[in-house]
Amino acid sequence: MAKALVGYIGGPTADQARQTAVLRRRVADLEAEVMRLKVENDGLLVALRERMDQVTASDLAEPVAH
Structure with missing residues (x-):
């Protein structure tokens, strides 16, 4: 049923897998930036x-002198 809701059967396409990898990397980069800012x-x-x-x-x- 979940596959039907997503709109395909058989797994993600190569393009979807690339997009997922890019998004995961972006999330990791943003998490690292948040951590850096917290430390700062x-x-x-x-x-x-x-x-x-x-x-x-x-x-x-x-x-106060300006």
Whole structure:
């Protein structure tokens, strides 16, 4: 029944197999990019926390030079 819903009987064509491989590779690339961004974000959060620990009330009262 599932094969009838997909619209073919006998398995995927060579083109469908290539498309599936391309899509699987793209998903893997995107998952790797998400992981890289998570690691980068975690590092930025650590740096921000360290910086926030160094900020004093007088630092907040000083005007920022542009």
